[in-house]
Amino acid sequence: MASNGKLTGKQRLGWTALTIVVMGYALFPVAAILATSFKTQADLGNASFLPSSLTWENYEMILFGDAQGLFLTAFRNSIGITLIATFIAVVLATLCAYAIARLNFPGKKIILGTALAVSIFPVISVVTPLFNLWRNIGLYDTWLGLIIPYLSLTLPISIWTLAAFFRQIPWDLEQAAQVDGATQWQAFRRAIVPLAMPGVFTTAIIAFFIAWNDFVYGISLTSTEAARPVPAALAFFTGSSQFEEPTGAISAAAIIVTIPVVVLVLLFQRQIVSGLTQGAVKG
Amino acid sequence: MSSITLQNLVKKYDDGFPAVNDISIDIEDGEFIILVGPSGCGKSTLLRMIVGLEDITEGDLLIGGERVNEKAPRERNLAMVFQSYALYPHLTVYENIAFPMRLTKGKFTKEEIDEKVRHAATMLELTEHLERKPANLSGGQRQRVAMGRAIVREADAFLFDEPLSNLDAKLRGQMRAEIARLQRELNTTSVYVTHDQTEAMTLGDRVAVLKKGLLQQIASPRELYEQPANLFVAGFIGSPSMNFLPGTVEGNIFSTPLGKIEIPDRAAKAGAGRDIVLAGIRPEFFDDASQLSEAQLSKGTTFTAEISHSEWMGNEQYAYVSYETDERVQETLRNLAEEMDADELRTQLVVEVDATSRFRSGDTAELWLDTRRMHLFDPGTGENLTRDEEAGAELTREAREDRKRDAERFVAKQS
Numbered sequence: 001m002a003s004n005g006k007l008t009g010k011q012r013l014g015w016t017a018l019t020i021v022v023m024g025y026a027l028f029p030v031a032a033i034l035a036t037s038f039k040t041q042a043d044l045g046n047a048s049f050l051p052s053s054l055t056w057e058n059y060e061m062i063l064f065g066d067a068q069g070l071f072l073t074a075f076r077n078s079i080g081i082t083l084i085a086t087f088i089a090v091v092l093a094t095l096c097a098y099a100i101a102r103l104n105f106p107g108k109k110i111i112l113g114t115a116l117a118v119s120i121f122p123v124i125s126v127v128t129p130l131f132n133l134w135r136n137i138g139l140y141d142t143w144l145g146l147i148i149p150y151l152s153l154t155l156p157i158s159i160w161t162l163a164a165f166f167r168q169i170p171w172d173l174e175q176a177a178q179v180d181g182a183t184q185w186q187a188f189r190r191a192i193v194p195l196a197m198p199g200v201f202t203t204a205i206i207a208f209f210i211a212w213n214d215f216v217y218g219i220s221l222t223s224t225e226a227a228r229p230v231p232a233a234l235a236f237f238t239g240s241s242q243f244e245e246p247t248g249a250i251s252a253a254a255i256i257v258t259i260p261v262v263v264l265v266l267l268f269q270r271q272i273v274s275g276l277t278q279g280a281v282k283g
Numbered sequence: 284m285s286s287i288t289l290q291n292l293v294k295k296y297d298d299g300f301p302a303v304n305d306i307s308i309d310i311e312d313g314e315f316i317i318l319v320g321p322s323g324c325g326k327s328t329l330l331r332m333i334v335g336l337e338d339i340t341e342g343d344l345l346i347g348g349e350r351v352n353e354k355a356p357r358e359r360n361l362a363m364v365f366q367s368y369a370l371y372p373h374l375t376v377y378e379n380i381a382f383p384m385r386l387t388k389g390k391f392t393k394e395e396i397d398e399k400v401r402h403a404a405t406m407l408e409l410t411e412h413l414e415r416k417p418a419n420l421s422g423g424q425r426q427r428v429a430m431g432r433a434i435v436r437e438a439d440a441f442l443f444d445e446p447l448s449n450l451d452a453k454l455r456g457q458m459r460a461e462i463a464r465l466q467r468e469l470n471t472t473s474v475y476v477t478h479d480q481t482e483a484m485t486l487g488d489r490v491a492v493l494k495k496g497l498l499q500q501i502a503s504p505r506e507l508y509e510q511p512a513n514l515f516v517a518g519f520i521g522s523p524s525m526n527f528l529p530g531t532v533e534g535n536i537f538s539t540p541l542g543k544i545e546i547p548d549r550a551a552k553a554g555a556g557r558d559i560v561l562a563g564i565r566p567e568f569f570d571d572a573s574q575l576s577e578a579q580l581s582k583g584t585t586f587t588a589e590i591s592h593s594e595w596m597g598n599e600q601y602a603y604v605s606y607e608t609d610e611r612v613q614e615t616l617r618n619l620a621e622e623m624d625a626d627e628l629r630t631q632l633v634v635e636v637d638a639t640s641r642f643r644s645g646d647t648a649e650l651w652l653d654t655r656r657m658h659l660f661d662p663g664t665g666e667n668l669t670r671d672e673e674a675g676a677e678l679t680r681e682a683r684e685d686r687k688r689d690a691e692r693f694v695a696k697q698s
Contacts, residue, residue, distance in 0.1 A: 175336050176369035180383040180432065181357040190386075194373040 030258075037251035044247050058252035067237055067246075071253055073225040074233030079260065081143050081229060082211040085150035089207045092151075093158030094200060098188065100159070101166035102174075112163070119156035126152075127220045134221055141223045149217045154207035161206065165199030166192070201268045208264060212257075230257045285347035285439040285472060286312045287333065293341035294328055294496075302328045304496035305342070310440075311683075313470045313690060315463075316501075317487035319477055321519070321624040325496040326476045327444055333474060334363050334442050346439060362433035363442040366449065368425045370417040370432075377413040380404065380431040403431040406465070423454045430465070440472040447482065459485060470690050480520060484508075488686045489679065492516050494622060502675060503682030509656075510675035514615075514665035517563045517658065519623050523601070523633045527616060528562045529609040529662070537562065540606040541632070545584045546654050553668035554659045559611050560668065563658040566601065566635035572649040574637055583653045591631065592644045602642045604632040604650075615662040 007015065032049065037058050039051040046052060062071040100108055130149060131140070139145035169192060177187035193200075218232035228236075234253055237246040287310040294303040303325040310316050318326040331337040333344060335356035344352055351359050362383075370379050380400045384391045391399070404410045407427040417425055426446060433441055446462070447455045463486055466473050477483055483490045484504040491501040492515070500512040504520075511517035517525050530539035532554030537544045539562070546554075554560045572585045593602040608616065608630045619625075634650060642648055659668045 170367060170369065172365045172367045172369035173371060175356075176363070176365055176432075177371075177382075177386075178356045179334055179336070179361065179363045180436070181386045183355075183357065186386060190382075191371055194371075
């Protein structure tokens, strides 16, 4: 590094080249799927990157055509289940993380340890017993049947991220609020939560991604359109004959399910500002 | 406005360590009390016990005559200024000051809140910053916002937890004057924690000196300075700190490593029959004998000493005299230095002489000592053997009268 913090021409060139390589490596699959989604059925095997002629027929098929029922219900399931799971996870994790960061109670370490243990437990080993249990108690193929396992994925990471975030908020603020006449709840809501908002949004987005991307639970714990999420539904797409792979339609669906994620990030980008706590205490 | 009474307050942590040990203080309505002591003396803990952020293990806390031990902070109606200011970073200055009033739903109308906030802002010269966020303010401005938030509460008492320690020296002086002025104007009972003795001496009506959770002495700044209760208070109050010279009293002669010094009857009586005592002598009790008149010289004792080095400050001059300390008090002095957070055991005398004196290193100078003002301490217990209870009480009584007169004068000026 140059001592004044600015890059020399050579360094700048190096960094630019490296960035392009990394970006290309990361984004090429997305670009390939995007290109594929615009190819006709006949065009799929042409071994070229770009479609020879642009077509919307794949999008038409999943949105208005034969696959409409399959895709749109799955899309609705995915959004509903993921949003509910995220919401519950964030609310529970906020309260839990606040308690962990602020209070000294017996079993605090156990809660954190358990959360960590749950999050590293392989999903695939849980899914078979869960499948049996869910069938017996009637949760199989329901929204709730997916929301509960999604919570087990999203809660631990939410608790850990939020607890770290709460620890950074100066405790003085809360005590000042209490001396100013606030109840514990008021102090939490009016002094701590506004400061924790960036952390809560970040956590919400992480939780949303985890639930949105799940495949194993989605395909194992559902059997019909009643609760099947998009990643699982894609596996059930069929071509116009049994000899045709519906690659085009799957690509189109993959592009569509990416859109909510991108929109989410763009929407909350502004909320995820760091340094909001600056000026709370001495600078 | 209220009186605050601390009755035998004890704070013990889980490990049984008493951070605050049996402290009783009566704080009068409108009085400005300073809690001072080296770090870890329990002064902040005591303040937090008053405000309700720390539980009280034993003893009673009374505010306005009512026991509040079990009350939550919000029910005690006290206002506190935190060391870190604890401003709400997501709120503007206006909203920060209005925050306590916004919490009491329905008690204040919008207009009342606005009026109070603007009044406080005018007092603190914050009017033009009302719409800014704390992050964009300077340290002094943030400090004033924290004060503003306390003022609008019309609380029974103000509590300050080292409010100036994050400011630079110049600003600290300004804010110190500001706090003194506000406290007089509002005549609100205040408790102020600090480790800075300039703040303690200038702000306090009375100053409570704490050491290791124990109250050493509570008195007006003058009494603390003139009639300290023990070795610790004597050493802690005053800068440069008091010299402690070991020696033995025989008749009216005090034999020290610097030679024999004649002392008045009162001191001679107090020190008689003791193996060894420590004489507490403030630097300004000395003077350059060559500059004094006969009349002046006769009031004290003169002796000669070799100056090891001197520092000329412009308005005054410090001269240092090295001496061999007595082994029997070495332990006591070392402990004392540790307790006061001082760096090392000093075996040199600090002597304050007039700036016009021409003392250089290596000179043998004739020094005059005002023996009437020096104190003798028991090196074992630290007790002040020559403390004049009555003279001390008189000084504190005077300070109390001064405060009352101040308050009356302000009320008269207002109407």
